[in-house]
Amino acid sequence: MESPMPLPTCQALTLTCATAIASTLSTYAATPASSNSVAVQASPDFPVAAPETVGVDSRPLVQLSEMIRKENLDVRSFLVVKDGKLIFERYSKGLTRNHNYELYSITKNVTALAAGVLVDEGKSRLDEKVAPILTQARPDLKEALTDKQAIELRHVLSMSTGLVYNFKPTDDPIYYGAPDRLKLAAETTPKVAPGTAFDYTDVNPILASATLGADAGMPLQNFAEAKLFKPMGMSHYAWERADDKGLVSSGWGLRLRAVDMAKLGQLVLTGGRWDGKQIVSQAWVRTMTAPTSAPWYGYYWWINDIVATEPETHAMGFKGQFIVVLPERNAVVVMTSMLPIEGGLRESKNVLAIRRMVNDYVLPALSNPAHAKSTPASRKALARELELASQHQGQAEAPADPTDTPKL
Incomplete structure (x- = not known):
């Protein structure tokens, strides 16, 4: 990009x-x-x-x-x-x-606020490695995550994981059909070392949603509702477009x-x-x-x-x-x-x-x-x-x- x-x-x-x-x-x-x-x-x-x-x-x-x-x-x-x-x-x-x-991407900003609540509560850390957390939640992705052991939550939230995804021009399953977004993200290829370059890619908020949801012990949208939307008196809110496994993206x-x-x-x-x-x-x-x-x-x-x-x-x-x-x-x-x-x-x-x-x-x-x-x-x-x-x-x-x- x-x-x-x-x-x-x-x-x-x-x-x-x-x-x-x-x-x-x-x-x-x-x-x-x-x-x-x-x-x-x-x-x-x-x-x-x-x-x-x-x-x-x-x-x-x-x-x-x-x-x-x-x-x-x-x-x-x-x-x-x-x-x-x-x-x-x-x-x-x-x-x-x-x-x-x-x-759309303002979903990311809400995700960052939810991440802050989890950090405040001691459930997440910026330096935590995301691959072990995701592997525990999805053992079937262990092999795909092998080359991503150095990626920390801070890299995911700052668009600096170094991962590359081959986006298609239309009907991309990461956005639309979405049978398993986390699998698509886990199978991406590292391009550069984590933390070395800014690259705005929607692979990162998928990793964020799965990692933060695992840290919270509940889907990210449920945590955001409990900690942000309801305490702030919001109404008519919805976090839609979950994939077939129930994972929402934190990017849209x-x-x-x-x-x-x-x-x-x-x-x-x-x-x-x-x-x-x-x-x-x-x-x-x-x-x-x-x-x-x-x-x-x-x-x-x-x-x-x-x-x-x-x-x-x-x-x-x-x-x-x-x-x-x-x-x-x-x-x-x-x-x-x-x-x-x-x-x-x-x-x-x-x-x-x-x-x-x-x-x-x-x-x-x-x-x-x-x-x-x-x-x-x-x-x-x-x-x-x-x-x-x-x-x-x-x-x-x-x-x-x-x-x-x-x-x-």
Whole structure:
């Protein structure tokens, strides 16, 4: 797989910003509960507030929504959370807060959070060897795993196992027919030594799902439900597309509402806390969002590949699913969409789209408190635009799969 070059504007800042993310996240994690609206809320979702009440200028957000309509983009949801409050919630035609979406690779980011809980509980270790764990769970794969004895959990979570899988262009059994994904992953060929190179391949999250499920003593989706989804008040969630042996991939198949995606971003923003509870440790959040096998990649979380000028970490899914965490702004941005996939892993058209949206519209909205004054005109403009958005259905520019249909 081709490795796209980093953002040119980020080359001098990537390591600095990535390192600063952990420090800034820690600052918000230490915020007293009395000043953290998420920590004291009673609702399972976010309290809703007008942008101007938290010092946000709604005009650039209105302009963003207008741009989406004028360019006929298939953006299905777009949310902004600021100071623990949901200040912008845009859905396209026929969609509501309770619709869920296929998140594709954002499934990996949830897996990383689940891994953190297991590490916190002493059930997993970053330096644990995955082959012995998988061999115990699947003795029939012992021979296939013989050449993978050096692979550790940290390599699986950082896309640095060194394994190569011969992906087919269509109907690949690792994604579709899926009789036994773990067997396919176990039979892959080592290309380089573990930990020596970043290579984004969907073999790794299959190994992650099987290893973490074995550590948890239950399927990974059940562990995530018990430790993440239910404690965070999520609903309408589903982890689908298990193979014939019941193994889900931790690389795709998870469906969440956009508001629950925002909760995951808020969890990272606040150092692992939600509703006054420490869901995952602050130490793990720091570890997960620090560079590992590449300066722009941690443990399944991306670093400063959307915003190059300040600390930022994000989750990214195929066809334009994003959770962007902005620590210096105490803000989270979420988008679900069907935007073009051409351009490569980090330079695809949907990645370029979210960069434009965040940098040209969201950041200006968050950066203009002097003009963040609520007026009848501003409230009317925002309400009218959201109404127009709710009647708009953009043109899907990515190849559609049945799982791409939003569900209730």
